[in-house]
Amino acid sequence: MTVLKNILVGVDFSEPSRRALKRAGSLSRVWGAPLAVVHVLKEHPYEASLNPIALLEMLGETEEGLSRRLGEFTREVLGEELSVETELRVGVPDRDLIAEANERGAGLVVLGGHGKSALQRFFLGSLTEALAAHSPIPVWVERGEGADVLSKVVLPTDLSPRSRRGVLVGLDWARRLGLPVVLLHVAETRFLPPRSLLESVSLEEKILEMAQGPFEAFAAELPLQGLEVDRELRVGHATEEVETLLRAEPGALLILSTRGRSAPPTRRMGSVAHQLLRHAPGPTLLVPPDTLDAPF
Numbered sequence: 001m002t003v004l005k006n007i008l009v010g011v012d013f014s015e016p017s018r019r020a021l022k023r024a025g026s027l028s029r030v031w032g033a034p035l036a037v038v039h040v041l042k043e044h045p046y047e048a049s050l051n052p053i054a055l056l057e058m059l060g061e062t063e064e065g066l067s068r069r070l071g072e073f074t075r076e077v078l079g080e081e082l083s084v085e086t087e088l089r090v091g092v093p094d095r096d097l098i099a100e101a102n103e104r105g106a107g108l109v110v111l112g113g114h115g116k117s118a119l120q121r122f123f124l125g126s127l128t129e130a131l132a133a134h135s136p137i138p139v140w141v142e143r144g145e146g147a148d149v150l151s152k153v154v155l156p157t158d159l160s161p162r163s164r165r166g167v168l169v170g171l172d173w174a175r176r177l178g179l180p181v182v183l184l185h186v187a188e189t190r191f192l193p194p195r196s197l198l199e200s201v202s203l204e205e206k207i208l209e210m211a212q213g214p215f216e217a218f219a220a221e222l223p224l225q226g227l228e229v230d231r232e233l234r235v236g237h238a239t240e241e242v243e244t245l246l247r248a249e250p251g252a253l254l255i256l257s258t259r260g261r262s263a264p265p266t267r268r269m270g271s272v273a274h275q276l277l278r279h280a281p282g283p284t285l286l287v288p289p290d291t292l293d294a295p296f
Contacts, residue, residue, distance in 0.1 A: 016112030
């Protein structure tokens with residue numbers, strides 16, 4: 001069973017980070033986990049050219065004002081009833097957020113995502129992608145297109161051991177949130193069977209037939225007791241099929257491993273996770289498969 005001891009949310013005072021803070025507050029109440037709100041003041045690239053004394057004075061004034069603003073922002077979004085710690089750091093945002101999470105023993109980092117435009121996705125990549133790729137703990141990306149109230153948990157899997165660990169974490173979240181589950185496997189058309197196996201059966205039907213057994217075997221080994229689980233087997237491109245399902249369910253929470261079967265050892269995030277992080281319409285929880293301490 002997943003144990004969530006602390007939650008950390010990174011904010012930059014934008015509307016997406018406001019939504020992320022609101023979601024983090026809700027998750028803090030659900031899990032009974034302490035919440036820390038962190039803003040990282042990015043180091044200026046021209047610091048080396050400044051007089052050291054002038055630099056310290058500038059940062060000191062900035063930190064004092066930002067610390068006050070951070071407290072006001074937090075109280076405005078969460079109110080006074082939730083006990084929250086605030087922290088201002090100076091440095092590199094993704095690295096310092098991970099460092100802060102490690103220092104606090106956090107089990108989850110929450111960040112705001114952005115909308116649909118290419119420019120917004122570019123800025124999403126500047127922090128969220130870097131943090132999601134390198135974070136040793138799960139990262140929740142709260143995208144503005146998602147509904148406030150969650151309706152179900154979507155768990156894509158490529159049936160690999162890495163993917164399974166992400167599914168197990170997702171099942172724990174579904175139990176905690178009291179939500180039904182969609183267990184989804186997409187048999188991709190690029191993995192074509194030999195033509196001699198096709199006979200008169202259509203290609204799609206043959207792919208589904210070949211994928212059915214492994215998918216059922218994978219599901220049979222999962223702890224699904226007490227959960228409402230809908231198993232979906234589809235044929236097509238994994239990213240497109242997951243996005244299609246999510247757009248049909250505005251309140252769905254996507255949970256998946258950052259690396260599946262096809263991710264090479266040199267990459268910290270697989271191509272499917274990377275694309276879904278950029279394009280999934282609602283909240284996404286990315287789980288690093290090689291660093292989980294839950295007793296699976």
